[in-house]
Amino acid sequence: MKFIVVSCCLALLMGCNQSSVTTVEESSEQKNIRDLLELPAHISTPAIPEYNPLTxxxxxxxxxxxxxxxxxxxxxxxxxxxxxxxxxxxxxxxxxxxxxxxxxxxxxxxxxxxxxxxxxxxxxxxxxxxxxxxxxxxxxxxxxxxxxxxxxxxxxxxxxxxxxxxxxxxxxxxxxxxxxxxxxxxxxxxxxxxxxxISANSAYDQYLLGDTAALTEQQKLGFSLFNGEKFECFHCHTGNNFSVSYRDSNTTEDTIQYPFFNNGLYNVDGQGSYPSEDQGLYDLTLDPADRGMFRPQSLRNIELTAPYMHDGSIATLREVIEHYARGGRLIENGPNAGDGNLSPLKSGLILPFETTDEEIDAVIAFLESLTDYEFINNPKFSDPFEE
Ligand code: HEC
Ligand code: HEC
The missing domain is CATH 1.10.760.10 (Cytochrome c-like domain)
Known part of the structure; x- marks a missing residue:
């Protein structure tokens, strides 16, 4: 799955660079952006709004x-x-x-x-x-x-x-x-x-670029589970940035998506409600079907960004995966008690599945392969007042 996405991007990029008369201007602009951002070959050119060109x-x-x-x-x-x-x-x-x-x-x-x-x-x-x-x-x-x-x-x-x-x-x-x-x-x-x-130099990226030893066997197993029909993760966390909320310079008006999902985190009233302080998209649209709708987060560097979810209510990646394997989170006591698995508003992709500790370990190990040490140490992004 990932390989298909990546090779499409490469094909499109190479297509643009092989300048035909109509794309010359666009491709030189894209090349400037790629140079400025020092993008590796497998990462697509981002969309930059015309009214604020990068300098x-x-x-x-x-x-x-x-x-x-x-x-x-x-x-x-x-x-x-x-x-x-x-x-x-x-x-x-x-x-x-x-x-x-x-x-x-x-x-x-x-x-x-x-x-x-x-x-x-x-x-x-x-x-x-x-x-x-x-x-x-x-x-x-x-x-x-x-x-x-x-x-x-x-x-x-x-x-x-x-x-x-x-x-x-x-x-x-x-x-x-x-x-x-x-x-x-x-x-x-x-x-x-x-x-x-831009974060594009994790072990996973090195693997995509051809270094088959960059991922361990356990991480490769986790990668295939993540992209399989049992875990279903890839339906919402896919592509180079591990989110279907995605766009780059090749995305067109027809293909762009603005996805939001209820992933079964809460069900405080049996009707699928979330705690009243934050019901996601519903708080903007007031459409009851939008309760608990959130954007699928990118999973890049996810090992470093705990705690998880929009309210930081899940502490570890293991608990995140256990939540998905259950088909939604069960909260037994307190004001937010309820069974997310029974939520009428959760996405149809959030279904309980049987798994083992070994499989969960493998998916966690795969997610950890998305940690990019170059990114978190890159002086380009550090505090300039400390230089
Ligand atoms: C139906 C779409 C969907 C599927 C399938 C799905 N996710 Fe998610 N994921 C989301 C949404 C939406 C959020 C944010 C939810 C929130 O914050 O309330 C999220 C959040 C997360 C987070 C927390 C991100 C952060 O920065 O806090 C992790 C980790 C995660 N998902 C991993 C997975 C894994 C692993 C799988 C497969 C077992 C999976 N997801 C399947 C939609 C999905
Ligand atoms: C007090 C803490 C705090 C400060 C200060 C803060 N942020 Fe944030 N930032 C957040 C939180 C919380 C969110 C999630 C907001 C939401 O979902 O409504 C967020 C979200 C964002 C996002 C959206 C990311 C995405 O994936 O959509 C961007 C971009 C961002 N912040 C940049 C900034 C910038 C730039 C500044 C300084 C001008 C800043 N933040 C200051 C806490 C903070």
Whole structure:
């Protein structure tokens, strides 16, 4: 299955590089993106919105801003307060606290290969570009993350306008616009930096590129179980980024999907409801069928991004797989008690299956082959203030 996907991408890429008259322009643009991102051959070219082309200057500014505490109103938090490079840009806690002490209801997502998702956050069918989503951490008031509001925005922007290093970086990143910082320039630069966070050098990638010894026999067994009709994982976690929420420069309007699924995590009322503080897509659409609908998360670097699920309510990969093998999670006591396996809203792909400890170990070992040590140690993504 994976091989088919990968070879399609390669064929498409090679097709583009063998320039015919109609594709010359597009392919040179794609080549620039590939060079800038240093993409290995088996990774497809991401889709970059035309209104925010990637440039080295924006990427550089975005990297500084990602680690910049002055971007929070009270100067206590930066993006990196909840997205740590050593954890593939997740943070290791179930749900983090924002800059003013509010606890968020959702788990901080890892950011590896975020550019390849077709929607952003755990569950939002309206965030189709990173530029749409990034207002949230900066400006949202419920829950507060960085806490920038109408009343303090001028003060926050003045911090950048009064700093000669930032004045220069903003001017270099946006040479054609008026001088000075703005929220849009900040968002465009952060989005550009996030798009460079490509993870493509795990043992699994080396295996795909032809090193058959890069995976152990146990990991190869886990790979085939993951892609088999008993475990069913690949239906929702497939392709290069292990998510059907996927897009790249070859995705067209006709082929793009915006998938959300209820994977049987909760069933608090026997009708498939999730805890009222977060019912996924339903909280946006108010369509009862959307209760518990979340985006299938990428599984790249999944070993590092525990705890799991939108609310961080599953501690280990073993428990994740046990949840799927049961056909949904059973919570016996407390306010969220209920049997996810009996949820009328869970996806038809979440069905109980018989398995063994050996098989579960193999799938875990395969998932661990997606850990990319180069990514978590890559100086391109590290804190520039520590250089
Ligand atoms: C207080 C903790 C916190 C801070 C600070 C924070 N984030 Fe996040 N981030 C989260 C959480 C929690 C989510 C999941 C949000 C959701 O699903 O609604 C998330 C989601 C994201 C996503 C979506 C990932 C995906 O796969 O769709 C991106 C991108 C992101 N954050 C980037 C940033 C950037 C850039 C900043 C700084 C401007 C930032 N975050 C600041 C906690 C934080
Ligand atoms: C019907 C689609 C579907 C299938 C099949 C499926 N998943 Fe998922 N997976 C999801 C969704 C949706 C989420 C996020 C759910 C949430 O947060 O409430 C998820 C979350 C996860 C997570 C947690 C991700 C994170 O960052 O916290 C892991 C790990 C995972 N799945 C592994 C698997 C494995 C292993 C299998 C096969 C046994 C599997 N999935 C089968 C849809 C699916």
């Amino acid at each position: 080295e200057q924006k990427i550089k500014l975005g990297r500084f801003l990602f680690y910049e505490k002055d971007l929070s109103a009270n100067q206590t938090q930066s993006c990196s307060s909840c997205h740590f490079q050593e954890l593939a840009f997740s943070d290791g806690v179930a749900t983090p606290f924002g800059s003013t002490g509010h606890q968020l209801t959702r788990n901080s997502q890892g950011l590896a290969n975020v550019v390849y998702h077709s929607t952003f956050t755990w569950s939002n069918n309206g965030f189709l570009e990173l530029e749409d989503q990034l207002n949230v951490p900066i400006r949202a008031d419920n829950p507060i993350e960085l806490g920038v509001t109408d009343s303090n925005i001028e003060e926050v922007l003045a911090r950048f306008d009064n700093d000669p290093d930032y004045v220069a970086m903003f001017a270099e990143a946006f040479p054609d616009s008026d001088s000075g910082a703005s929220i849009n320039k900040i968002i465009f630069s952060l989005a550009s930096f996030l798009r460079t966070m």
